[in-house]
Amino acid sequence: MTGAARIEVDHLTRTYGTTLAVDDVSFHVGAGEVVGFLGPNGAGKSTLMKVLCTWLPPTSGTIRVAGHDVRREPLEVRRVLGYLPEHNALYEGMRVDRFLRFMGRMRGLSGKLLDERLDWVVQAAGLAPVLAKRVDQCSKGYRQRVGLGAALIHDPPVIVLDEPTHGLDALQVVAFREFVRELAPGRAILFSSHVLGEVLTISERVLVINAGRLLADRAVSGLHEQARSEARAVEDVVLDIVRSGGGFATGPQTRDAPDAPDAPDAPGSPEALGATESATEPSS
Amino acid sequence: MSEAGAGAGPPVAVVGRGAGFFTAVRLVAGRELGACFDGKIAYVSTIAFVVLANSIFMNEFFLTGTIDMAGYFELMPLLLPFFLPAVTMRLWAEERKTRTLELLMTLPVRPAATVLGKFIAALGLYALFLLGSTPIVAMLFSLGEPDPGLILAGYLGLAFLGTFLLALGTFLSSLVADQIVAFVAAAVLGSAFVLLGNDSVVAVLDGLFPTRGLGTWMLEHVSVRPHFDAFVRGVVPLSGVTWLLGGSAVFLWLTATTLKRHRD
Numbered sequence: 001m002t003g004a005a006r007i008e009v010d011h012l013t014r015t016y017g018t019t020l021a022v023d024d025v026s027f028h029v030g031a032g033e034v035v036g037f038l039g040p041n042g043a044g045k046s047t048l049m050k051v052l053c054t055w056l057p058p059t060s061g062t063i064r065v066a067g068h069d070v071r072r073e074p075l076e077v078r079r080v081l082g083y084l085p086e087h088n089a090l091y092e093g094m095r096v097d098r099f100l101r102f103m104g105r106m107r108g109l110s111g112k113l114l115d116e117r118l119d120w121v122v123q124a125a126g127l128a129p130v131l132a133k134r135v136d137q138c139s140k141g142y143r144q145r146v147g148l149g150a151a152l153i154h155d156p157p158v159i160v161l162d163e164p165t166h167g168l169d170a171l172q173v174v175a176f177r178e179f180v181r182e183l184a185p186g187r188a189i190l191f192s193s194h195v196l197g198e199v200l201t202i203s204e205r206v207l208v209i210n211a212g213r214l215l216a217d218r219a220v221s222g223l224h225e226q227a228r229s230e231a232r233a234v235e236d237v238v239l240d241i242v243r244s245g246g247g248f249a250t251g252p253q254t255r256d257a258p259d260a261p262d263a264p265d266a267p268g269s270p271e272a273l274g275a276t277e278s279a280t281e282p283s284s
Numbered sequence: 285m286s287e288a289g290a291g292a293g294p295p296v297a298v299v300g301r302g303a304g305f306f307t308a309v310r311l312v313a314g315r316e317l318g319a320c321f322d323g324k325i326a327y328v329s330t331i332a333f334v335v336l337a338n339s340i341f342m343n344e345f346f347l348t349g350t351i352d353m354a355g356y357f358e359l360m361p362l363l364l365p366f367f368l369p370a371v372t373m374r375l376w377a378e379e380r381k382t383r384t385l386e387l388l389m390t391l392p393v394r395p396a397a398t399v400l401g402k403f404i405a406a407l408g409l410y411a412l413f414l415l416g417s418t419p420i421v422a423m424l425f426s427l428g429e430p431d432p433g434l435i436l437a438g439y440l441g442l443a444f445l446g447t448f449l450l451a452l453g454t455f456l457s458s459l460v461a462d463q464i465v466a467f468v469a470a471a472v473l474g475s476a477f478v479l480l481g482n483d484s485v486v487a488v489l490d491g492l493f494p495t496r497g498l499g500t501w502m503l504e505h506v507s508v509r510p511h512f513d514a515f516v517r518g519v520v521p522l523s524g525v526t527w528l529l530g531g532s533a534v535f536l537w538l539t540a541t542t543l544k545r546h547r548d
Binding site for chain 2: 050053054055075076078079081083085087089090091092093094102103104105106107108109150153154155
């Protein structure tokens with residue numbers, strides 16, 4: 001059983017000029033759900049997440065986060081949302097502890113509550129070794145954890161993570177998986193990845209998107225059942241779904257805007273969706 | 285569409301409601317000032333400005349020997365359009381380039397608060413520029429009896445002129461991701477606002493468009509010089525205060541509007 005829907009996306013379309021990045025996508029994520037957003041690079045995942053977090057306005061359709069409309073109540077949406085952007089841009093010159101404190105204060109935390117939340121974030125994300133370091137002195141893995149800590153500092157009921165395991169080594173990915181499961185009760189968690197194995201392991205439900213279109217909204221258990229019944233690997237089932245939607249990023253996700261959130265890999269390239277790829281970048 | 289879900293668990297209540305407007309302004313200003321001093325831009329620009337402005341004034345002071353600061357104040361419209369863009373160029377252009385703009389603008393605070401916070405940080409740095417002239421004031425009072433009202437009015441004029449040019453630079457920085465472009469645009473436009481009040485520029489423009497009196501019209505309606513020059517003469521004109529502060533408010537509003545709309 002899932003709780004009331006925390007993320008409600010209804011007929012969302014988002015264009016960049018004449019380029020269609022997200023095409024009439026609808027789905028809901030309830031409290032207690034961990035939903036993986038799967039698609040090749042350039043599929044539209046990041047664009048959709050940017051609209052969810054109020055960074056980009058929807059071209060048409062509606063999105064409600066914890067009951068708040070992203071267009072009409074952006075501040076309310078930002079209050080309840082913990083968001084880790086794709087590029088995880090951080091203030092490079094700040095010390096990690098000061099950065100987290102800054103983010104907490106901007107979230108309205110202060111005093112004992114801020115200290116408690118900082119302690120929790122430092123412990124949960126394993127940031128103790130780098131607290132006194134500047135962000136630009138941290139490894140990629142730690143930077144990712146700092147971004148995650150900043151996204152969770154206010155204990156948000158809705159969490160949106162864009163490629164959260166990018167830069168984490170294999171052990172950190174396992175730890176992240178456990179961490180997400182611990183976080184899940186009472187929260188709606190939507191995370192994106194182009195690594196198939198990762199999404200199948202972490203989430204209970206998978207949204208497959210390609211060329212801006214939502215191709216499938218399936219329970220992971222259902223995908224496994226289908227794979228068993230067809231005597232195939234579950235990865236092949238998902239890849240078939242992606243291919244049925246036009247293959248690998250064959251849609252029109254090309255644009256000249258400088259802040260292109262979803263620059264596609266070479267169309268047709270199987271590397272665009274890593275079936276067994278693991279994020280194995282070492283970190284200190 | 286979904287086939288399954290997980291245990292919902294108890295509802296989670298968010299612990300932060302977002303910083304209040306003025307708290308956010310203070311936090312952003314503090315972070316921005318810290319970043320300026322971390323990046324050494326504050327030290328370099330302040331030292332360069334103070335050394336240049338004070339040495340030019342002292343040179344003129346020894347030549348004329350008058351106990352007043354008019355020479356210093358008259359110098360400022362020529363220096364500020366080039367030094368203040370060094371302060372404002374990074375304010376938003378850097379946020380765009382490093383993509384931290386997305387981080388900042390998805391926090392639960394109003395864009396106006398972040399704009400004001402960064403602007404106040406820039407004002408703080410500008411205050412350091414002006415603090416560098418206090419030895420001149422001390423020297424003048426130790427050598428003679430300068431008119432304190434004239435000096436006060438001059439500083440007031442500098443405060444308003446600086447506010448206007450900083451607001452212009454802030455707006456231009458919000459339009460681009462390249463700090464150099466932001467700097468050049470602010471220096472060129474800031475200089476234009478000053479030079480349109482220059483007698484020779486007015487004469488040339490009037491000569492080019494004699495029927496419309498373009499130069500005179502620009503002097504009266506666009507240039508900051510008539511407003512600032514009144515302060516240097518010891519007058520605090522309400523129209524000048526309104527013009528400079530109103531212009532600053534317009535540029536800051538344009539900055540907030542740009543940040544809300546110009547995201548993709």
